[in-house]
Structures are given as structure tokens and as C-alpha cells.
Amino acid sequence: MAQINSYKIVDDPKSNDRILAYRTSSGETVQIPFSALLDFLPTTLINLTDTPGTYIGQQGKTLSVNNTEDGMEFVPNNLSPSFVTLPDTPASYSSAAGKMSVVNVAENAIEFIDDTFLNATDTPSTYAGSAGFLPIVNSGATALEFIDPEDITPGVIYVTEAADLTGALDSSLIYIISGIIDMGNTPIEVPQGGLNLKGHSFDVSKLVSAFAGYTMFTSPVSGSGNLLGMDYAVEVTGAGSQVYDLVSDTGNEAFEFSRINYNNCTSLGTIDNYRQGLETGTGRFGGTPELTLKGAWSGGYFIDVSIVRNLTDGAYSLYKAGAGFVMTSRFRSNQNLDLNATVSFFDFAPSNFVSASTVQLTDCLVTRNGVFDSSDATLIPNMAASDLVADWDSNNGLPNTFVGGELNITAETTTTISVSGTFVDLAGTWTASDLQHFDEPANGQLRHLGESPVEYKVSGQLVLDSGGNNEVDLKIVIWRDSSSSFVDGKTIRRVINNLQGGRDVAYFALSDNITLNQDDYVKLQVANVGATNNITAELDSFMNVEAR
Numbered sequence: 001m002a003q004i005n006s007y008k009i010v011d012d013p014k015s016n017d018r019i020l021a022y023r024t025s026s027g028e029t030v031q032i033p034f035s036a037l038l039d040f041l042p043t044t045l046i047n048l049t050d051t052p053g054t055y056i057g058q059q060g061k062t063l064s065v066n067n068t069e070d071g072m073e074f075v076p077n078n079l080s081p082s083f084v085t086l087p088d089t090p091a092s093y094s095s096a097a098g099k100m101s102v103v104n105v106a107e108n109a110i111e112f113i114d115d116t117f118l119n120a121t122d123t124p125s126t127y128a129g130s131a132g133f134l135p136i137v138n139s140g141a142t143a144l145e146f147i148d149p150e151d152i153t154p155g156v157i158y159v160t161e162a163a164d165l166t167g168a169l170d171s172s173l174i175y176i177i178s179g180i181i182d183m184g185n186t187p188i189e190v191p192q193g194g195l196n197l198k199g200h201s202f203d204v205s206k207l208v209s210a211f212a213g214y215t216m217f218t219s220p221v222s223g224s225g226n227l228l229g230m231d232y233a234v235e236v237t238g239a240g241s242q243v244y245d246l247v248s249d250t251g252n253e254a255f256e257f258s259r260i261n262y263n264n265c266t267s268l269g270t271i272d273n274y275r276q277g278l279e280t281g282t283g284r285f286g287g288t289p290e291l292t293l294k295g296a297w298s299g300g301y302f303i304d305v306s307i308v309r310n311l312t313d314g315a316y317s318l319y320k321a322g323a324g325f326v327m328t329s330r331f332r333s334n335q336n337l338d339l340n341a342t343v344s345f346f347d348f349a350p351s352n353f354v355s356a357s358t359v360q361l362t363d364c365l366v367t368r369n370g371v372f373d374s375s376d377a378t379l380i381p382n383m384a385a386s387d388l389v390a391d392w393d394s395n396n397g398l399p400n401t402f403v404g405g406e407l408n409i410t411a412e413t414t415t416t417i418s419v420s421g422t423f424v425d426l427a428g429t430w431t432a433s434d435l436q437h438f439d440e441p442a443n444g445q446l447r448h449l450g451e452s453p454v455e456y457k458v459s460g461q462l463v464l465d466s467g468g469n470n471e472v473d474l475k476i477v478i479w480r481d482s483s484s485s486f487v488d489g490k491t492i493r494r495v496i497n498n499l500q501g502g503r504d505v506a507y508f509a510l511s512d513n514i515t516l517n518q519d520d521y522v523k524l525q526v527a528n529v530g531a532t533n534n535i536t537a538e539l540d541s542f543m544n545v546e547a548r
Helices: 034-040
Strands: 018-023 028-033 062-065 072-075 100-103 110-113 134-137 144-147 156-159 174-177 180-182 195-199 206-209 215-218 227-236 242-247 254-265 269-272 276-280 283-287 291-294 301-304 307-309 317-321 331-333 336-339 344-346 359-362 365-368 390-393 404-411 429-436 446-448 455-465 471-480 485-495 505-515 521-528 535-537 542-547
Touching (some): 227 242, 455 471
Parallel strands (some): 180 206, 242 269, 276 301, 283 307, 307 336, 336 365
Antiparallel strands (some): 018 028, 100 110, 404 429, 455 542, 471 521
8 A cells, every 4th residue: 555645635625535544443444435524523513622512591692702712602692782791791780870880990891889979989988077178198198088278288278258367367377368258347357466368369369348337457456466468459349448447566567568459449548556568569450549657657668569540539648647647767669650630649748757868759650640740749749859858769750859959149248358378258148049958057058958868069160259360269168067077178279360350250160079967068168379359259159069
């Protein structure tokens, strides 16, 4: 018999083909028809080795590859499936009313869970006692818990309603104004220890009240401490209402604000006996926002970068002197103001200030209904730029202070020279003009009344008549009040021109830099160096002193 490898290999058997087989019973090689092999093959599904072994209990199911992908199995008929009949879903809807279906933690099936926060397994079980609290991850990073916002940011109270600013307030905390708080008729009492207020911005955080006859910030009988605030707006619009009625506890308290807007306020009210006030980035928009300063202020008040617009017209001032108002330090402003026809900037008088040059207006921009007029005396009705307490500089729409003064010869008087080379006061009728922080204590003297500045320039033009060809000296002399003595300034020597006619004169141009402290004064003296001819200062000769 031929070797088996010598036979031709085919892959398209025919029904009449024959197959060689070895019959073990007789030891013979025999031929078997190909069709006879079918008698040895399984003729039903359940007789296969990788299929279910029975049809019992499988009615209506379909055949599917099993999960291990190594055989077949019967599964529910997917031609009309339901959610609970799927192999990876809950088997029943029982007790699942209102629940949600989600992928389970193992990420291999769907399960039902509760749809409320409290019924989750990693959340608090109740809301009771947690009003206003916030959910945060616990310290173990395993679940959520409720926490008081004050415990998240110690030292802070979030103001969400008027009740949060009533009663005894804690001076050690910062009250954060969250939203628009309508205070109604409820005052905010500033305690002895002070009150700290803060908002998110003056558009987002506001304290408002439209109640008539209402005062927003008040003091206890003992007086209030510091009132400090930033980043919110105040709107007190009721008839006869006001923002402040505060009395200092010790006289050493501060009233300070940053980025605060006052919108349509009926009045800002009264601040009594505080040490100092400070406004930075404030605004007054609409209403009649008059603020009264009352009592003795041992410090000052500074308004830095502030704007005023769209006020209601009336006979009032932005800043008003109240009963007994005296300020030891400075009142300073660089405000941008647009006032109405009859509203004034402030009504302070010089008597309200203890020291010279302490009403300081610098770089102010002031208009009435958009029009600049620095000659309008009603803008500051009780004080002038030349007053000793005024120090007004680089303003637009207000007059400015120019410290100094001038003396002019308005009547000629002969200066008698008894001894040659000896200085005597230059005689004549000296008439003072444009005196600002200076006066003329005696004829021919200009005295400095202020404390600052102390650096001055003395200048002048003088025509002196004397004997022809005489040498004449003109000297600046300074009285030092602190030492009760005179000191000499610059001396100029000129020769008297021998002119035709009866008039022999010399021309003097003065220029010297000097210092003048408070109550120091300056005057002019002359000497005829080599003769005793008298000297006369001619009409319109002048000397002036101005700050350098």
C-alpha cells in the first residue's frame, strides 16, 4: 500500500467519494463512502460539546455566546427585552420608586440609588441645625459634611440679612456684606471696640434703607470705637434719614473707608469727636450727602481720589462744621466735584482749625453743573485761599494760595543820613498788597505768619535819589523772632548817577533767597557809603516776598 503522504490532498469532498479506513477487527484496509460518515456526527444542538445539554426550562430564550467566550448558552429573548431582564441590571423594580439608575462602583453593571443628597452613603443624614452651613469634604477625605462658614474662615461673619448686623456686634470679627442687605428700620450699633465691615464690591454688596427718620450707624451711650469699611455701597434714602450718628468713645477713634459709594443718601449724618477720618476711592452719587464734623478732632480728615456727581440741589455743604468743631491736624482733599447751583464744598471757617496751612486742597477739580469758575466765592463760603489756615495748590475751579506779599512806595519820604556808612531803615510810605500768610506789622516790614513753607525769594525794583556820584548800599535785613535779633541778607551797592537837572538816581534790582520762620520779618535798609547826603526811595519802588 502506498505511503499516505503520496496521496493527493483535496478540500472539496463529493458525496460519492470514498475514504480509506483501517478495520481493527480484521486488520484490513477498507473503503467507506463519504456519506456514511454522517451517521457518526451529532444530529441535535444539545448533543454538541459546547452547547447547553437540555432544552428544559429554556422556553422562549435565545442562544448566545457565554461570558467566558468558550461556549453557547440560553439567554432571555432579546427581541423584546426589558430593563430588569438584562444580565447587568437590577432584577426588579420593587422598592426602587424615585431612585436613579447609575453605573455601580465596580463599573460592570447598573444599579438603583437614591436621588437625594441626604440618602447618599457619603453625605450627612439630616439638614437639621445646619441652616446657612456649607458642604465640604471631611478631614479624612472620605465623605461630605456640613460646616459653619465662620469655621472655614475664622474671624469672619457673612452678612446675608439685617439680623446679622443687629444686637451686640463682635469687634474682633470682620462682617462681610454678601449681597444687598435691606436694614429697614434696624440700626447698626458700632460697639466701643469698633466695627469692621467689608463687601465684595460696591455694585454687589450694599446696605440700604428707604425708611423715614432712620439712622443706619449709631453709638451706644458709652460711645463707639473705630468704624472701618471697604468695598460696599450705602443707600439711605428715606425722608429725614441719615447714615451716621456716631460719637467717639475716647476721642482717639478712626473713621476710615476705602471704595465706598453713597448713593442717593438723604444725609450722611454726624461724626462727633473722632480722632481722624480717611476716605479713599469714595463716591457720592445723587441725594444730599452732607457730612457734619462735630466736636474736637485731635487728628485730621483726608479724602483721597473721590468723586461727586448728580447731587440734588439745595442749601447744604458736602462737609459741614458742627457744634464745637475744631480740627488740630489737617483737612485734605483732591476731590473731583461737580456741584449744583447752590451746594458748597465745605462751610468750615478759619476758626475751626488750630494750625496754619492745614486746610489743604491739592489737585481738586471743581465745577458747578459742569462749568469751572474759580472766582465763585460760594464754593467755599467761609474761607479764602489767602487765609492763614489755607494751603490750596494746583486746583482747577478753585482759587489757589500764593504765600507771600508785596510792598510799594506810594508816598516819598526822605531817609535822613546822619553818619556815612551807617545803615538806617529806608523811609517812605510802604503800602502792602496781596498778603497771603504775611502781614505788615510796621511800615516797610513783611512778616511771615505761617509755619510752612519757610523758603522764600525776595525781589524788587527800586529807584533811589541822593547826591550825584555818591555810593549807596541797599541791604535786605531779616528779623529772627526765635532769637530776637536781626541778620543781614544780600547788600547791593550802586553809584548815584550825576544826571543833568535836579534828579540824581541809582537803580537797584533785588533778588535774594532767604528763610522766614513764623513771625520772622524782612525789611530794607540803606547807607550812604562816603557822604551824608539823604536818600529818597521814589514812587512805585517795590519789594515782594514769595515762596520758592
